[in-house]
Structure formats: C-alpha cells, structure tokens
Amino acid sequence: MDRNQLAKWFQAPTKMAHKYSLHAVYFCTGCGIIEVPPVITARWDAERFGVIPTATPRHANLFLITGYVSVKTLRAIIRTYEQMPEPKFTVGFGSCPINGGMYWDSYNTIKHLDRYIPVDGWIAGCMPRPEAIFVAVTHLWTLIDKDMADGYKRYRTNYAAYRANQERALGELEWPPLFPMERGR
Amino acid sequence: MRELELYFGPQHLGMVGNFSITLTVEGDRIVKAAANPGYLHRGFEKLMELRSWIKNFPMVCRINVVEPDSMEMIYAMGVEKLAGLEVPERAQFIRSVYLELARVGSHLFGLWAYANMLGFDTVAQWAMYHRDLILDLFEELTGGRVYHIYIWPGGVRRDFPEGFEDRIVSTLHSVGGCVPDYDAAFFNNRLFYDRAKGIGTVPREEAVTMGGTGQVLRATGMAYDIRKVDPYAAYDRVPWDVHTREDGDAYSRVWVIRDEMIESVHMIFKLLDAMPKGEVYNRIPNPFKWRIPEGEAYVRCESSRGELGLYLVSDGGDRPYRAHFRTPSYPHGLTILERALEGASIADVGNIMISLYVVAPEIDR
C-alpha cells in the first residue's frame, strides 16, 4: 500500500471503510443476474474489490439493480431500498434502467429508474461484461471520495417528489412514508 | 399448531431469479404453496408483434437468460417452417454443436445454483468457472458472452473461425477431466445423498398429467427426449443415448443432469468428427421487406430444461401475428412445484426448486 493510501486512511477513515467494503444485497432483479454469479465467483473475483453479496438488505450498502424493472419488481425494489441503512449506493446495471432499453414499449416495465429511487451510477451494456462492473466499482470509489455519491441524501431531501412519482407509477402504496412529509399531501 | 404465511420472496438468498412463492407453514413443514410469478413479465409476445421478423431475433434470446441459444433456435425453426426455408447440412451440424455447448453451460449454471442451495460452495465455484470457459468459446465465435444471436433463419451467421474445433476439444477435455473431482466432491457425497434422496418426489403419473418434460420425466424412467422423438438439426446423424433414472426425486434429477452433461460432451466430439464442409446459410430475401406467407406452425426442441415449443402464426405480413412460447419452466414452476412443496420443510424449498430447474424469466416472458 503506498503512502497516499495510508494518509487517506488517517484523514477520512469512514470514507475508506465505505469504499472498500461495499456489500451488495442479493436481489436478482432481471436479466443481468446472468453476469453476477461469474463476478462473485472465483474467476472474476469481486471480493478483492470488497464486494460480497449479503442475504438481507439490513446488512448491505450497495444495491445493484441488474436489468429491467417491471412494475411488481419496483415495489420490491423500493421496499428493499428503504430497508437498507445509510449510507447506501445504488448502481443501475444494463441499459434497461437508464431509459427502458429494449423494452421501451412494454406496458409492464418502468422506463427511467432514477425517477423512483436515486441512482448513483449507471453501467451501460446488454449485458455488461464483468470488467465493466469492476470499472463501475472503482468509479464509485472515486465518487465516494469526492462526496458525489450522495443518492441517499437526495432521497432524504426530495422524498416528497420521489414518493409522488412512486404513487403515480404504482398507485396506492402499502407502506407508510419513510421520512416525515408535510401534512396535506 | 398455528399456520403462518411467509413470502419466499423475490429478495431472498435462496431464490435464483426474480420469483416468489407464498408458503403457508405450520412450524417447519409447508402446508400449502402458491407460486407468484409476474416479476419479470415484459409482455414479450406483444412486443414481438410490433417488430419485423428479423428484428425479433435479438429480442427472443432474452426470454431465457441462462440458455438463450435454444430460444434463437426455436424461433428460427418456426420462421423456417412458415417460410419454407431449407438449412444446409453444415449449418445443421454447427447448430447442434452450438446448442450442445449451450446445454453444458446451462447445466453448469444449474449445478452452481443447486450446490449453493445445499451448501457445497466449492463445487459451485468450480461449476461457474467451467461455465466461464465455455462462455469464452462463445465469445470467440459470436462476440458476446451471454447473448449471441448466432442462429439466423436459413443457417447460422458465420462459419467457425480457424482452429476453433481444436479449441472446443481442448476446453471440453479440461472441463471433462474434472468429472472425477466433481463426483468425489458432490455426486458421490453422502451429504448430497442425505439431503436429496426422497425429497421433492414427482412420480411418473403426476409428471405426465401435469405436462412435465425434460429431467422431471427422465428421472422417473421415461426416456422422452425431443431430440429423439422429433429430431431436428443433426441429432439423428450421430448415435447417442437418453439417460434416465428411476425414482423421480431431487437426487435422481440431479444425476440425470450430470449424465446428460457427459453425453453432450461426447456428442460434441462425434458431431465435430462427422461435420461436412459447405455453406453455412441459405440467403433469405431482403430482411427489411420480408413477408412470410400465411400459415401457422408449432415447432418444438429440447432445451436444457425440457420441451420448448413455439406456436407461430403469420397473416402474410412482415411481422409475426402471434407468437406464443411454450416454455418448459411453465408447468414445472407453477403446478408441479406447488405439489412437490407440500409436506416439504422450508430448508428444502430451494433444493426442490432448482432440482426441477425452474428458471423464472421463462415463466413470465
């Protein structure tokens, strides 16, 4: 480890700890699940980057949304995202969360994921290669260093707008608001 | 005892794929199970009606992510039957080699999932590594690791590169040379026997009435394989056997998967020896203006999970009028799974689900 890294550990220990232990919640949301097992197994070992899958969102701080999101899955994604403790980072994987991708005219998939939950980074591709996932993880480290990976803070400040979008897409939501909103909404 | 309703939901470490099962349990025993698909529904068949015949090829392979090649094959077979296209001999052999490589890759993925369910993490890592070696072969041939779009109506897109057959043979030798290790670590392991023997039994009458195919039927002793029943591509040009087991439980199904993988490897060697030279595709009319005459067809092939069928209707236009995929995981994951889970314990849900080889995107399309 070179001396710059040591200095960083002393100056900003929490940031270094967040960067180098991104635990991903294990949720196979879509097509992209076909490239996640190669990434977390021995050949393209993700654990050398600190990324391992966890069973429950309560222990996780990285949410990889792999592939397209259907309306039923969006409910599960929002509930999972709200269960994760802060700070948490979201990465949209594949071209489908960006703008609908190949299913742009499907009646059952949502087209832009960042209108419903905040997204810190996107990985383009259909499917992205495992190397692309590692480039994304290192890019996320740079964003965390520069304090630009603030999706969870934006969720807190803009919660009313996010919840309004979620209700427009899904109808009545069965869970109460996560953060207090003003009365009269 | 009181009953409790649990969601073995989409976000679960024991679930491979975005699928949910609503379990009614009493203690540790499942009383009733209700499958809850729909998390991956894209309305595929409706989207196919809006795109022309050739534009559907990149779409169709995404119905099943684990083995997209059988989807390309079945759609090409349907289009060729409706349009009356012939496929040259060399292309039939290439298609068979390609599909058998995909079958081995898909079974290795299933082995990864199943070994993980049971806790054999080392064997799971081996299986995923060997699958990656096969994906390297696909990448050399077609340019993509996962979605290949190699089968074209009228043949295949391009011929094998120089020396590709030797690379196939050496990769399969390195994968096949590890079979004694797999046997010692997993298939002959007493722990696998204790965890899987007698679990999730699907007797032959139930499999037959519920429309089961593939390993679910072959593990009950019935040698039903579409590659023998209704031969397509080059499967009737080389000798090979259908493997069966007797008991119909998870143990038999996983042993059938292992035997099929080894048979596929031998089949690839025989096909490579018998492959003739020649053209690899017959030209189709201008794909942007291709109109296929009116008609309907039901074609079927054997994918790694069972019988895959397609009901394709054309009204003389330049896009499909109706395409309906009959995917093997549909009866396995909806009716057979619900029956096999009754009386099982919660720890065996993943065990039974993966031994039936239920792949969720196939159910929802």
Next chain:
Amino acid sequence: MNGPLRTKLDSIFRDVETELADDDRLTVCVPKDSVVPVLSFLRGEGCDYLQLVSCVDWTERGELELVYVLSSYTGEANPPGAARANVLVKTGLPRTHPSLPTSIGVFPSAEPYERELHELFGVRFEGHPRLTPLFLEREYEVPPFRKDFDTRQYVEDHFGSIPPVEEGS
C-alpha cells in the same frame, strides 16, 4: 396415428371439421360447446399431453381463436421416435364476453394456461377454481394482448408523464 384419428373423429362427432396437413398435423375446428367432449375423446384415444393452450385475436373476423395443441407421450409401438399424435383443436369465441367451460377435468395441466389467457385476453373459463391474476398486478381497460390495446400509447400516457426529480428542489 393422426390419419385413423381423423376418421374416428369424423364418424363420431357431427359438428367438427378436420384437416390433415402434409406434415401429419391434424387440425380440428369445433364449436365452443364441443371443446370438452372432443378433448376427452382425444385423451381417451391416447393424446395424453396438452402442450399449450393459446389464443389468437383475429380482428377482421371479429373472433378470438382458442387453440389447444395436443401430443402424446408414447407412440403407437412405443420406441422413442414412433409416430406421435399431433393435433390442434381450435374454436372461435366472440370478442365481447368470450367464455367457455374449463378443460381442467380432462387435462389438469391446463390450469395456469387458462389463468394466463383470462388475464391477458379476457376469456372466462367457467368452472376454473382459481381465475386470479397470474402476471399482472393491475387492471387494464382492454386486456393487454388484444390487438386494440396500443402498448406504445399506454407507455406514453402512464410512464412518460412522470416527471424527473429535480436536483436540489
């Protein structure tokens, strides 16, 4: 196997039309009330494998055509590869309020197919024990797989109208 099957069908049922194609596929067109008797007759003659229940929306004819694809697990002499049954049973339903009796009594494997056709095409199957939605989680005015459901317009109306969340608002 399909040729003799055709002769038997023609002799027993009065209101069916049969056709045997060159690739040995038998197509049987029946009115909707004879679907269950014809299916149970075919089951008794050895077609024990219901492969698919599908539906095609023919807007010019003004009908929904229900198709049952049947085959058999075992052939006549039962080596693998012997001649198998290959039957398509078709029936036409009106596009307004289509309904017909369920075929679960003959083929229990038809249960999820009928559920799917109910929610995607709007066909009611009388006597089905569980006609609840299978894939969809909301109601649509027109069942989504019918030809008059414009999916691109639906996407624009419902998903295109959702605004992006502004930064710092």
